[in-house]
Amino acid sequence: xxxSALLALLSLVGLxxxxxxxxxxxxxxxxxxxxxxxxxxxxxGLQALSEAAxxxxxxxxxxxxxx
Numbered sequence: 001x002x003x004s005a006l007l008a009l010l011s012l013v014g015l016x017x018x019x020x021x022x023x024x025x026x027x028x029x030x031x032x033x034x035x036x037x038x039x040x041x042x043x044x045g046l047q048a049l050s051e052a053a054x055x056x057x058x059x060x061x062x063x064x065x066x067x
Contacts, residue, residue: 001048008044011040012037014033015037018037
């Protein structure tokens with residue numbers, strides 16, 4: 001879970017750096033970089049949330065009921 005959360009955080013840092021460095025205005029390369037950063041942040045973020053729910057770290061309302 002820690003590795004997934006770290007990778008999601010690094011993806012968001014890359015997204016912020018893309019905006020602050022002005023790379024987004026460089027054309028298609030900046031746009032693709034933003035899309036890739038968002039995609040990896042979502043994938044690893046969802047994986048981290050799933051692992052946290054499986055380990056019981058989330059409140060009960062976020063977990064599915066097991067039958």
